[in-house]
Amino acid sequence: MKFAALLVRNFSLLAVQRSEPALGGRPVALVAGEGRRAAVREASPEALRVTPGLAVPLAAARCPGLLLRERDPAAEVEMQRLLLAAAFALSPRVESTAQGCCTVDLQGADPARMEAALHRQALELRQLGVPVRIGAGDTPLLARYAARCAEPVLVVRERATFLGPLPIGFAEPAPQQAAVLEGWGIRTLGGLTALPKAEVGARMGPDGVALWERANGESPAVLRLAEPARTFAATWNYEPPVESVEPLLFKLRRFAERVALELRGAGFVAESLSLSLLLEDETDHHRSFRLPEPGADVDSWLRVLQTHLDTVRLAERVAGVRLVAAPARPEQRQDGLFDTGLADPSSFWENLARLSALVGDDRVGTPVPLDSHAPDAFRLERPHHAVPAPEAPPVHPPRGGALRRFRPAWPARVRCAETGPVALEGAVHGEIRVSLGPRILRGDWWKPGMWAVEIWQVELAGGGLYQLTRNAEGWWIEGVID
Amino acid sequence: MPKPTTIAALRSLVAAWAPAPHARGGEGIATGVPAIDAALGGGLPRGRVTELVSAAPSSGGELVFAALLASTRAARLRIALIDAADGFAPRNHRADLLRHLVWVRPRSMPEALECADVLVRDGNYAVMVLDTRGVPARVLRQQPAGAWHRLRLAAEQNPGAVLVQSAAGLVPAVPWRLVLRAPASLRDLGRTRAERVEGLAVEVERGHAGAGEELAG
Numbered sequence: 001m002k003f004a005a006l007l008v009r010n011f012s013l014l015a016v017q018r019s020e021p022a023l024g025g026r027p028v029a030l031v032a033g034e035g036r037r038a039a040v041r042e043a044s045p046e047a048l049r050v051t052p053g054l055a056v057p058l059a060a061a062r063c064p065g066l067l068l069r070e071r072d073p074a075a076e077v078e079m080q081r082l083l084l085a086a087a088f089a090l091s092p093r094v095e096s097t098a099q100g101c102c103t104v105d106l107q108g109a110d111p112a113r114m115e116a117a118l119h120r121q122a123l124e125l126r127q128l129g130v131p132v133r134i135g136a137g138d139t140p141l142l143a144r145y146a147a148r149c150a151e152p153v154l155v156v157r158e159r160a161t162f163l164g165p166l167p168i169g170f171a172e173p174a175p176q177q178a179a180v181l182e183g184w185g186i187r188t189l190g191g192l193t194a195l196p197k198a199e200v201g202a203r204m205g206p207d208g209v210a211l212w213e214r215a216n217g218e219s220p221a222v223l224r225l226a227e228p229a230r231t232f233a234a235t236w237n238y239e240p241p242v243e244s245v246e247p248l249l250f251k252l253r254r255f256a257e258r259v260a261l262e263l264r265g266a267g268f269v270a271e272s273l274s275l276s277l278l279l280e281d282e283t284d285h286h287r288s289f290r291l292p293e294p295g296a297d298v299d300s301w302l303r304v305l306q307t308h309l310d311t312v313r314l315a316e317r318v319a320g321v322r323l324v325a326a327p328a329r330p331e332q333r334q335d336g337l338f339d340t341g342l343a344d345p346s347s348f349w350e351n352l353a354r355l356s357a358l359v360g361d362d363r364v365g366t367p368v369p370l371d372s373h374a375p376d377a378f379r380l381e382r383p384h385h386a387v388p389a390p391e392a393p394p395v396h397p398p399r400g401g402a403l404r405r406f407r408p409a410w411p412a413r414v415r416c417a418e419t420g421p422v423a424l425e426g427a428v429h430g431e432i433r434v435s436l437g438p439r440i441l442r443g444d445w446w447k448p449g450m451w452a453v454e455i456w457q458v459e460l461a462g463g464g465l466y467q468l469t470r471n472a473e474g475w476w477i478e479g480v481i482d
Numbered sequence: 483m484p485k486p487t488t489i490a491a492l493r494s495l496v497a498a499w500a501p502a503p504h505a506r507g508g509e510g511i512a513t514g515v516p517a518i519d520a521a522l523g524g525g526l527p528r529g530r531v532t533e534l535v536s537a538a539p540s541s542g543g544e545l546v547f548a549a550l551l552a553s554t555r556a557a558r559l560r561i562a563l564i565d566a567a568d569g570f571a572p573r574n575h576r577a578d579l580l581r582h583l584v585w586v587r588p589r590s591m592p593e594a595l596e597c598a599d600v601l602v603r604d605g606n607y608a609v610m611v612l613d614t615r616g617v618p619a620r621v622l623r624q625q626p627a628g629a630w631h632r633l634r635l636a637a638e639q640n641p642g643a644v645l646v647q648s649a650a651g652l653v654p655a656v657p658w659r660l661v662l663r664a665p666a667s668l669r670d671l672g673r674t675r676a677e678r679v680e681g682l683a684v685e686v687e688r689g690h691a692g693a694g695e696e697l698a699g
Binding site: 343355377403459 | 556605665670
């Protein structure tokens with residue numbers, strides 16, 4: 001087993017079905033040609049008694065309720081990329097042989113493990129709604145023949161036994177060649193290869209030799225290698241534009257399936273997702289989602305995107321959508337023996353991602369005070385996957401109250417005496433019974449953004465402790481001391 | 483330290499050294515505030531919503547949260563804070579006391595309730611705190627009562643405790659409502675936080691007799 005081929009039958013029809021949710025489970029026929037020449041090119045299994053080549057009126061008469069569609073080049077490109085992504089998950093040497101067909105170079109791989117991988121890949125693609133057939137053999141052509149017969153995976157071990165009974169049509173003889181072979185009574189590949197190659201060449205010329213070689217499954221072992229995905233992105237334009245979430249989510253799921261497959265094939269996971277909605281008025285709505293736990297799980301991505309889309313209200317209809325995944329290497333880590341881990345890690349990271357989608361990436365996380373004297377200087381970090389053992393308590397226990405901040409601080413008017421503030425006016429007001437201060441804080445004096453504040457703690461006569469600050473712009477109530 | 487000579491002794495040593503990571507059900511989650519833990523029979527009840535009302539400014543609601551942070555940190559339990567008015571000040575605390583905290587800063591009260599709905603179903607948090615202090619009363623009144631009912635039902639199906647901090651009784655039919663009424667003075671700030679926590683006085687209200695009795699029983 002040196003090569004494998006991934007083959008999708010009715011590729012164009014399937015591409016249309018995958019891009020239109022309403023077509024699932026219904027009789028659909030793909031039509032080629034116009035006017036009276038319009039004929040069925042491919043038909044779904046639900047379209048009973050409709051066969052390729054049938055004139056459209058006849059097909060419609062045979063199958064009431066038949067839905068007719070034309071080819072969708074954009075959907076075909078998208079599905080071919082999905083197929084390529086699946087192929088790249090098997091090997092880095094992949095050829096995009098034709099629409100709906102990829103050939104993979106498996107030379108050097110362990111045959112037993114590779115056969116298991118082929119079955120896994122076929123199963124995964126079928127779960128994504130792509131009924132792929134995978135064949136494997138010693139030559140690219142043999143692998144493609146095997147793929148045509150596979151259900152869903154076929155590995156050719158005995159070339160002659162496999163090829164012998166296959167119809168001669170597999171070797172694609174030209175019409176004249178087919179007529180000659182018919183005259184000779186040859187209907188199978190085995191029948192042709194039973195003849196000496198030189199004798200066939202003497203009677204049918206070089207084309208006959210090429211046909212004999214094709215019938216014997218021989219083909220050059222050189223592939224025209226495709227480039228693996230370097231950017232993990234997908235774009236779609238809606239015609240007509242859409243105004244509800246469902247078609248967006250349907251398309252985003254398709255994108256996510258393909259992009260996740262590309263990422264996995266390249267050994268990456270996504271650390272963030274970027275969603276752009278192109279609106280009818282040519283403006284766009286853009287949002288990035290940092291994934292708390294980088295991964296390539298489509299369902300998790302979709303839940304994050306849906307959580308955000310459910311909150312979005314747009315003035316215009318959506319004419320296009322673009323999804324970009326930022327790749328990162330999967331994190332390797334080893335927890336400490338006595339660290340407290342997560343009861344349900346997937347739910348933890350997924351819920352964090354949903355919260356980020358809801359309130360914004362910069363508003364969810366574990367707070368870390370910054371090494372600065374600036375008031376309210378902190379940053380939010382990605383939460384720890386394990387809670388480490390606590391540090392030793394400080395030698396000097398903390399004193400004072402805990403400030404509860406007003407963000408932004410409330411402007412205030414403060415009446416002062418020689419001893420300090422004596423009355424407060426603003427959203428909080430009253431006579432000040434006692435005050436503590438001032439405590440002067442300055443920082444960043446070596447930079448243009450130098451700051452300086454004067455801090456007072458005051459107790460109002462009516463009850464309540466507040467922290468006041470004074471800077472160049474005036475007085476502010478910074479928060480309540482609790 | 484003497485070496486354990488039996489398996490049982492070794493187990494108890496390990497249990498003391500490394501607390502069980504995901505203890506479920508049974509006992510409540512200690513807040514570290516003696517008055518509250520005593521009133522609730524050991525701490526915040528798991529699978530229940532408890533409301534803590536700071537009826538006066540500077541009455542100690544933030545001090546209770548600081549004690550809860552320290553207590554859950556010592557037990558290595560995760561805690562989530564949904565800060566509806568974005569008032570939490572991380573610089574009040576040592577960095578080590580925040581390592582088990584997930585702080586969510588919604589921009590509005592409906593967002594806060596939506597976040598609570600997500601987090602209350604996440605089995606990874608021992609305590610989820612929804613802090614509504616600082617949210618205008620008008621905005622709080624506009625929230626559908628069904629949201630609180632939904633939160634209560636979700637809490638009952640999960641192992642964590644839910645604490646709602648408010649400035650006035652907010653959650654209908656809450657099993658336990660604790661009220662802090664006494665405002666602190668500037669003189670109190672000279673004491674250590676531990677001393678202040680020891681001295682906190684809490685009034686207990688049973689908002690929903692049936693649920694309260696069920697818990698008490």
